[in-house]
Amino acid sequence: xxxxxxxxxxxxxxxxxAEGDLTPVTDxxxxxxxxxxGALLPDSLxxxxxxxxxxxxxxxxxxxxxxxLRIIVIMNLLALFGAIFEADHLSxxxxxxxxxxxxxxxxxxxxxxxxxxxxxxxxxLSYRWSTAFVLxxxxxxxxxxxFIGSLILGVDAMPxxxxxxxxxxxxxxxxxxxxxxxxxxxxxxxxxxxxxxxxARIRPHFLFNSxxxxxxxxxxxxxxxxxxLEDMADxxxxxxxxxxxxxxxxxxxxxxxxYLSLEKLRLDERLTIIWxxxxxxxxxxxxxxxxxxxLENAVYHGIEPMPxxxxxxIKIYTHRDEVHLILSNPFSKQTSPHNGNKMALSNIxxxxxxxxxAEAVLTSxxxxxxxxxxxxxxxxxxPYKKNLL
Numbered sequence: 001x002x003x004x005x006x007x008x009x010x011x012x013x014x015x016x017x018a019e020g021d022l023t024p025v026t027d028x029x030x031x032x033x034x035x036x037x038g039a040l041l042p043d044s045l046x047x048x049x050x051x052x053x054x055x056x057x058x059x060x061x062x063x064x065x066x067x068x069l070r071i072i073v074i075m076n077l078l079a080l081f082g083a084i085f086e087a088d089h090l091s092x093x094x095x096x097x098x099x100x101x102x103x104x105x106x107x108x109x110x111x112x113x114x115x116x117x118x119x120x121x122x123x124x125l126s127y128r129w130s131t132a133f134v135l136x137x138x139x140x141x142x143x144x145x146x147f148i149g150s151l152i153l154g155v156d157a158m159p160x161x162x163x164x165x166x167x168x169x170x171x172x173x174x175x176x177x178x179x180x181x182x183x184x185x186x187x188x189x190x191x192x193x194x195x196x197x198x199x200a201r202i203r204p205h206f207l208f209n210s211x212x213x214x215x216x217x218x219x220x221x222x223x224x225x226x227x228x229l230e231d232m233a234d235x236x237x238x239x240x241x242x243x244x245x246x247x248x249x250x251x252x253x254x255x256x257x258x259y260l261s262l263e264k265l266r267l268d269e270r271l272t273i274i275w276x277x278x279x280x281x282x283x284x285x286x287x288x289x290x291x292x293x294x295l296e297n298a299v300y301h302g303i304e305p306m307p308x309x310x311x312x313x314i315k316i317y318t319h320r321d322e323v324h325l326i327l328s329n330p331f332s333k334q335t336s337p338h339n340g341n342k343m344a345l346s347n348i349x350x351x352x353x354x355x356x357x358a359e360a361v362l363t364s365x366x367x368x369x370x371x372x373x374x375x376x377x378x379x380x381x382x383p384y385k386k387n388l389l
Contacts, residue, residue, distance in 0.1 A: 325379070
């Protein structure tokens with residue numbers, strides 16, 4: 001797989017000149033920069049915490065293995081509770097439970113199969129209409145199973161069809177309600193991610209050094225200074241957007257490149273980026289602000305503490321209908337604080353769970369020696385999904 005190294009346009013002399021033009025970062029300067037940066041975006045930061053900015057409720061992904069397993073488990077638990085309620089004695093619970101499952105399990109599996117087929121069409125409907133359609137579908141599946149059961153076992157052996165309809169609609173409603181609650185419990189993680197990323201962008205040292213680096217380019221390299229300012233504007237525009245849906249992986253890569261180009265202005269030759277993305281599927285869908293925060297942590301915890309800097313490697317490829325994102329950076333126990341890193345990883349895990357449930361995996365570990373010593377690696381695995389609309 002070919003590797004692409006991102007190089008800076010600074011020569012050593014230009015870097016020295018630029019560094020000489022930078023004003024030293026003192027506590028007073030940092031405080032002033034913090035106040036100024038905070039004054040730039042007060043409405044954005046406030047709006048991220050208001051109820052109006054919560055994600056719109058939508059149906060779960062019925063093509064997700066984790067969602068399907070949750071539905072089956074919940075339906076079986078409801079059947080068990082029903083058997084316990086109807087049994088006269090504890091010894092009759094197993095018999096009642098088996099009888100209920102004989103009718104319930106085919107209905108559940110048939111409903112899940114139908115939902116899998118029509119899921120792309122449900123996405124085009126509003127939440128209320130799609131929910132009503134799911135309930136109607138469960139009733140239709142119940143009617144079909146009830147009809148087949150009546151032909152095989154006889155009408156007398158089957159429960160009342162009206163009762164079966166009511167139970168199917170009630171149990172389907174409870175499952176949808178649970179999945180809705182679960183989605184609402186996880187959605188604050190997305191607003192939190194936007195808030196953390198936006199606050200990181202106005203972190204005094206990043207903003208102060210980036211602006212001064214741009215100022216040092218205005219006279220000698222105005223075109224490059226203009227490009228850097230455009231990158232900063234694009235970063236803020238994305239971070240302040242309502243990032244509620246999955247985005248193409250190519251968009252996340254573009255945002256990450258813009259961020260790294262700004263860090264290049266500050267770190268120059270201390271920062272080397274290696275892209276290994278020849279096998280990357282650009283149309284794969286991914287939650288926004290996943291790769292960029294990981295790159296920021298790699299710079300902040302891995303590159304900045306190292307006097308000589310180091311390499312950040314981004315490797316993205318597909319394997320068996322899964323997208324793998326691997327990011328590694330230098331690691332040193334003496335110079336790498338990890339509290340902020342763990343917070344970012346925890347937030348990303350929650351958002352991956354919200355969008356992909358059990359099909360998404362995030363692992364992180366410190367690996368052994370490489371050409372530059374130990375390195376810290378984050379490995380994300382998500383299902384390869386494209387836009388169905």
